[in-house]
Amino acid sequence: xxxxxxxxxxxxxxxxxxxxxxxxxxxxxQPVGRTSLLTLVAWVxxxxxxxAGSTLEGLAHEQPSRAILLMPRAEIAxxxxxxxxPPWSAQVTLRAIDGAAGCVAAEVVTxxxxxxxxxxxxxxxxxxxxxxxxxRWRGPLPEDAEPFGxxxxxxxxxxxxxxxxxxxxxxxxxLRAAFGEVAVSDISWRRLEPWRRAxxxxxxxxxxxxxxxxxxxxxxxxxxxxxxxxxxRAHVTLEHREDEHVTRVAxxxxxxxxxxxxxxxxxxxxxxxLNQLNRDPIYEEAxxxxxxxxx
Amino acid sequence: MTESQLADDANPLLAGLAGPRTPDxxxxxxxxxxxxxSRRKLLPALYALARNGLLPDAFAVLGVGRTEMTDAGFxxxxxxAIEQHGRFAFDEDVWRELxxxxxxxxxxxxxxxxGGPVTDALKALERERGTAGNRVFYxxxxxxxxxxxxxxxxxxxxxxxWRRLIVEKPLGHDLASARQLNxxxxxxxxxxxxxxxxxxxxxxxxxxxxxxxFANGIFEPVWNRQFIDHVQITAAESIGIxxxxxxxxxxxATRDIFQNHLLQLLALTAMEPAAxxxxxxxxxxxxxxxxxxxxxxxxxxxxxxxxxxxxxxxxVRGYREExxxxxxxxxxxYFAAKLYVDNWRWAGTPFYVRCGKRLxxxxxTIAIQFKRAPHLPFALDSDDDARPNVLLIHIQPDExxxxxxxxxxxxxxxxxxxxxMDFAYGGAFRTDLPEAYERLILDALLGDAILxxxxxEVEEQWALVDAIRAHWQADPDGLAGYVAGSWGPSNAxxxxxGDNRSWRRH
Numbered sequence: 013x014x015x016x017x018x019x020x021x022x023x024x025x026x027x028x029x030x031x032x033x034x035x036x037x038x039x040x041x042q043p044v045g046r047t048s049l050l051t052l053v054a055w056v057x058x059x060x061x062x063x064a065g066s067t068l069e070g071l072a073h074e075q076p077s078r079a080i081l082l083m084p085r086a087e088i089a090x091x092x093x094x095x096x097x098p099p100w101s102a103q104v105t106l107r108a109i110d111g112a113a114g115c116v117a118a119e120v121v122t123x124x125x126x127x128x129x130x131x132x133x134x135x136x137x138x139x140x141x142x143x144x145x146x147x148r149w150r151g152p153l154p155e156d157a158e159p160f161g162x163x164x165x166x167x168x169x170x171x172x173x174x175x176x177x178x179x180x181x182x183x184x185x186x187l188r189a190a191f192g193e194v195a196v197s198d199i200s201w202r203r204l205e206p207w208r209r210a211x212x213x214x215x216x217x218x219x220x221x222x223x224x225x226x227x228x229x230x231x232x233x234x235x236x237x238x239x240x241x242x243x244x245r246a247h248v249t250l251e252h253r254e255d256e257h258v259t260r261v262a263x264x265x266x267x268x269x270x271x272x273x274x275x276x277x278x279x280x281x282x283x284x285x286l287n288q289l290n291r292d293p294i295y296e297e298a299x300x301x302x303x304x305x306x307x
Numbered sequence: 308m309t310e311s312q313l314a315d316d317a318n319p320l321l322a323g324l325a326g327p328r329t330p331d332x333x334x335x336x337x338x339x340x341x342x343x344x345s346r347r348k349l350l351p352a353l354y355a356l357a358r359n360g361l362l363p364d365a366f367a368v369l370g371v372g373r374t375e376m377t378d379a380g381f382x383x384x385x386x387x388a389i390e391q392h393g394r395f396a397f398d399e400d401v402w403r404e405l406x407x408x409x410x411x412x413x414x415x416x417x418x419x420x421x422g423g424p425v426t427d428a429l430k431a432l433e434r435e436r437g438t439a440g441n442r443v444f445y446x447x448x449x450x451x452x453x454x455x456x457x458x459x460x461x462x463x464x465x466x467x468x469w470r471r472l473i474v475e476k477p478l479g480h481d482l483a484s485a486r487q488l489n490x491x492x493x494x495x496x497x498x499x500x501x502x503x504x505x506x507x508x509x510x511x512x513x514x515x516x517x518x519x520x521f522a523n524g525i526f527e528p529v530w531n532r533q534f535i536d537h538v539q540i541t542a543a544e545s546i547g548i549x550x551x552x553x554x555x556x557x558x559x560a561t562r563d564i565f566q567n568h569l570l571q572l573l574a575l576t577a578m579e580p581a582a583x584x585x586x587x588x589x590x591x592x593x594x595x596x597x598x599x600x601x602x603x604x605x606x607x608x609x610x611x612x613x614x615x616x617x618x619x620x621x622x623v624r625g626y627r628e629e630x631x632x633x634x635x636x637x638x639x640x641y642f643a644a645k646l647y648v649d650n651w652r653w654a655g656t657p658f659y660v661r662c663g664k665r666l667x668x669x670x671x672t673i674a675i676q677f678k679r680a681p682h683l684p685f686a687l688d689s690d691d692d693a694r695p696n697v698l699l700i701h702i703q704p705d706e707x708x709x710x711x712x713x714x715x716x717x718x719x720x721x722x723x724x725x726x727x728m729d730f731a732y733g734g735a736f737r738t739d740l741p742e743a744y745e746r747l748i749l750d751a752l753l754g755d756a757i758l759x760x761x762x763x764e765v766e767e768q769w770a771l772v773d774a775i776r777a778h779w780q781a782d783p784d785g786l787a788g789y790v791a792g793s794w795g796p797s798n799a800x801x802x803x804x805g806d807n808r809s810w811r812r813h
Contacts, residue, residue: 205324208320208324209324211320212318212320212321212324215318216318216319216320240320243319243320243322244319244320272360272364292323293323294322294323295323
């Protein structure tokens with residue numbers, strides 16, 4: 013792995029450092045391939061940095077493209093309180109990953125932000141041309157527009173994990189607004205897929221209202237119920253018991269066959285979302301129907 | 308209930324849940340289960356499918372072989388095979404689930420009464436596992452045993468369930484025997500029930516060839532005689548015949564590789580776009596290519612046999628010194644041909660194909676060489692400085708696609724060099740590529756025959772091989788020697804040099 017030794021403060025410095033590291037890495041052994049699929053922009057507040065680091069580590073092996081990590085850091089803002097201080101600093105690391113097909117580069121640009129405003133203006137010149145840009149937003153979506161709105165303007169797809177949200181508050185309002193602008197993925201929605209399939213295979217419940225019981229994380233339970241209601245155009249009453257993962261589902265008191273257990277790392281889940289480019293209207297309908305679920 | 312049945316019910320809950328295709332409940336019966344193919348390929352492939360959640364919940368494997376083994380012995384044997392040859396770390400949970408439905412019967416099927424123990428075990432397993440009478444028979448048996456097995460299982464048509472038959476090459480040794488075998492099989496199975504494996508078709512890059520051609524607007528307009536100078540298809544192996552001397556003596560490179568793998572690659576390269584990507588639509592187009600292939604004259608053919616030499620630094624013996632090979636053998640270990648596809652798209656465009664053992668290195672590629680730029684407005688020492696563009700499709704190893712372009716060398720003058728743009732599958736998509744057998748077994752369980760060959764394809768392929776071999780019978784002294792570790796006999800070079808072209812060197 014090659015990494016920049018100095019702090020970088022301009023986009024030109026970052027780009028120059030990326031080129032230099034790529035050349036150096038190539039000289040160490042075989043040439044580094046540059047096949048790229050995408051740019052991943054990740055908004056990573058401090059409490060998510062450890063989780064984001066391990067996800068990215070695995071992701072580099074599956075989707076060796078350019079990742080731009082935006083780290084909003086309040087303490088940096090305090091340190092840089094004088095007017096001339098640079099608003100951001102960056103580090104570049106480049107991992108040459110050996111594989112059966114040779115060596116490819118996974119580029120990671122880590123940007124410490126003293127202020128959130130203007131983040132999109134750093135990202136825009138650094139994204140790979142003509143390739144999709146995915147915005148992974150860690151934690152709840154903000155109520156205020158910046159920098160979420162501007163970063164969303166750069167992205168083709170927004171990826172969230174509603175399991176990271178404390179509850180179905182204002183985040184869903186921001187999410188519903190995003191539906192009109194970009195495609196959206198929710199990693200929790202993907203986790204629910206085996207259960208959704210199992211419920212579908214059970215057959216369609218009769219009647220205008222449905223009772224659903226779910227043991228699992230609160231938002232996932234609610235999302236599952238909202239999906240059922242939106243697909244059936246029915247009113248759903250949810251009985252929820254908290255659990256770490258969804259472990260039990262029943263519809264109108266009929267237990268749903270537990271789907272086969274699958275082990276998918278956070279990297280694999282994110283990688284799966286990075287292969288999705290189209291809008292998911294089923295998810296969008298379900299997310300919009302969350303408030304109609306009675307608990 | 309299958310996904311398609313659910314969709315038929317217009318279940319709104321199913322919308323957006325396309326996901327991975329999962330086969331119907333079924334039992335897979337492997338004949339030759341104690342053999343090398345089962346150990347090295349079939350069971351590791353089944354394990355990979357199980358690990359990825361692609362097998363149905365109600366699934367069973369019944370191994371049938373001549374080796375005496377108990378169920379537990381078979382399971383232990385297959386566990387060892389998966390641990391040794393599987394591409395994933397061994398997971399006890401996945402194995403436990405797969406092994407729970409795994410049984411073994413020691414039996415041959417060379418007389419009518421021998422089927423009893425197999426059908427008894429199969430029925431018991433079907434009841435236990437709930438596989439609904441759906442059966443897939445996999446014939447991993449030597450060619451001599453194929454008809455006996457087909458004759459026996461041809462009568463086992465379950466009530467209510469479906470059945471499928473997977474067969475491995477060689478499917479005959481000439482047109483007459485292929486026709487006879489097809490007729491024998493088709494008296495007992497419908498064509499739609501027969502899945503003839505050519506494992507090259509399970510490779511990711513071979514499938515990508517169709518995507519490359521038909522999902523990219525830039526290629527198809529130039530994929531014809533107007534823009535393509537010629538095509539080279541190479542299937543080179545550095546290994547020798549190993550312990551297969553007796554088999555290879557009666558086969559040779561033409562029957563072993565050209566008749567199936569090379570001709571399939573040629574057909575996929577040359578075929579017209581199918582109306583849709585379904586089995587019969589694609590196979591119809593491939594058959595049209597085979598029917599359009601001009602019968603080559605003797606001057607378009609080269610056959611050779613390797614002598615002693617060095618391969619990858621090691622000294623190796625010549626073919627005639629290999630075990631179970633006759634000292635005066637005239638079996639070809641190398642074959643090259645210049646073929647023409649006589650249709651509007653390809654008229655006059657040569658397809659140079661070659662395959663062989665003990666060549667310089669292992670590599671299977673399709674090279675599409677475009678015509679040179681018609682005029683070079685640069686002051687160059689030679690027009691040769693600007694090389695023709697080549698689109699190179701790597702089948703194995705290092706699956707991927709590369710394109711050579713001409714670029715200006717940085718500096719004050721104009722110097723042109725060819726540069727490669729590489730798309731390596733493993734570089735862009737880091738997920739491990741599925742083994743060919745994983746994809747093919749899954750497709751057979753699903754009933755999707757697009758990657759399998761049809762009876763008429765096989766017969767067309769043999770018809771061409773028969774025409775080639777007829778020349779050789781008239782020219783018994785035409786076998787050329789080549790040094791092991793080289794790129795084949797010198798007259799193969801002459802074949803292409805005569806057209807002012809040359810084989811790709813790597």
